[in-house]
Amino acid sequence: MDAIIIENIKKSYGNKEVLNDVSLKIKKGEVFGLLGVNGAGKTTLLEIIEGIRCCDNGSAQIYGTVGVQLQSSTLQDYIKVKEAINLFALWKKTEINKSDLIKFDIKEIENQYYKNLSTGQKRRLHLFLALFTNPDIIILDEPTAGLDVMSRVLLHKQISELKSKGKTILIASHDMDEIKQFCDRIAIIKSGSVAFVGTCDELVLNTVQSYLIEFTFDNKVDLDNLKICKYVKETNQTYTFECYNISQCLNEISLLAINSNINITNINLIKDSLEVRFVDIANRG
């Protein structure tokens, strides 16, 4: 069952096309990551889903209540934290759970002015404001940007909890570890279009053009007659080869070892990282 259906969304600012025919389906209970370089159109897409912006064409259908943490959210300088919480609670007609204030480390800052809060405290407050109504769908736009380690850990804990509760989470982030840790599926937005949709593993495996394989031998090897594998480097008798077909590479190196009368003591397949694959897609023409 889908929680968010985005169909053929187009958006331009003047002559600049920001989103071009973007379609995505996000399943209920799924943590979905939105990746893209700055200016790719992630925030515009999220703001259209959130109802902050209109699109020129297409539609975004949302099935459930939504809590939103914006990338650039801010409040008036002189509003106190507790006043902001009470204000939003009144408009949302929701009672504040005092234990949530403690869980989000907000209790201790509730009498402070918004302008005196640190970036982490502001992010926590906005995350709290997004979640206190217990929404079905949570949209987080770069939630950990500019956060210190402690705030990041706390926020990741909150995301884990939400994931375990089966909430649908749409998260835009530049943090690959965060994406890998939490997201069931991801989409890469490139120049306003969807360049990839799938799991992190699919991104790494399906888009791989070459593999790196490390072989450790018990002796020096003569590499002159290699046809399939390409020698890359050697460190302490561990040789790194690049190939396009793992089976053929294994076969060639095994034969080489047998013919040279040496033993293979270790083999290691190095998959390219998510980050490398993301950059690969982002840079592709």
Next chain:
Amino acid sequence: MKAIIYHTIIQFKLDFRNKDVIVVFYLVPIMFFLFMGNIFTLILADADKYLIQSMTIFSVSMGAMIGMPHPLLEVFSTDVKKAFKVGGIPYFIVVLSNFISAFIHLMIMSIIIYIVAPILFNAQIPSNILRHFMLLAICIVGSLCIGMLLGLFTKSVSKLTMYSQILFLPSIMLSGIMFPNEILPDALQKIGLLFPATWGYGLLVNDNISKSIIMIIVITIIGSTIICAFRLKKLEYK
């Protein structure tokens, strides 16, 4: 309703916490009142007769055109508006709470002048208190409508300051509160009629309530409310 009242209370508190706003709502009008009140009563023979009205109109014009737009700018020219939108806070409530809060500030300042002017400068109290404050309320609402448009259409503090001064300074110079506008050339007198300070001062000092002034203020209120509604709709569905 509870949310609207709470929102207005918060806005009133925010105005008091913001030095920029408090300076134009209270500090400058009080200093102007103390300084010019003294000068007026010394150099003008019948200054005591209209001192309360002129100082009140100065305070209202300053607060409405320079003070009131700032909190609106803080919301609508920044991402605060996005936070409110996703928080389910209607934009018109933000404007309404700001309007009510500014109205209360201007009324408080007007009451201060009303009480202090007779004590310090022996100023004459308007004969009909109820009439004075009723007409003042109309005048404040009309002026705040202009301030509301400034706050909704301006995108930066520097531009707001410029536009506010473009409206405020001629308001003060051409409305008759500094000197009788009969001494001004015809053209300037006519230009003076464009500003709410002129209408407000005319309402407060004349014995007869001018229907044309009331009509102008009503048109201003209705017109600016319609423009405001369109502007908010545009901001909401950008």
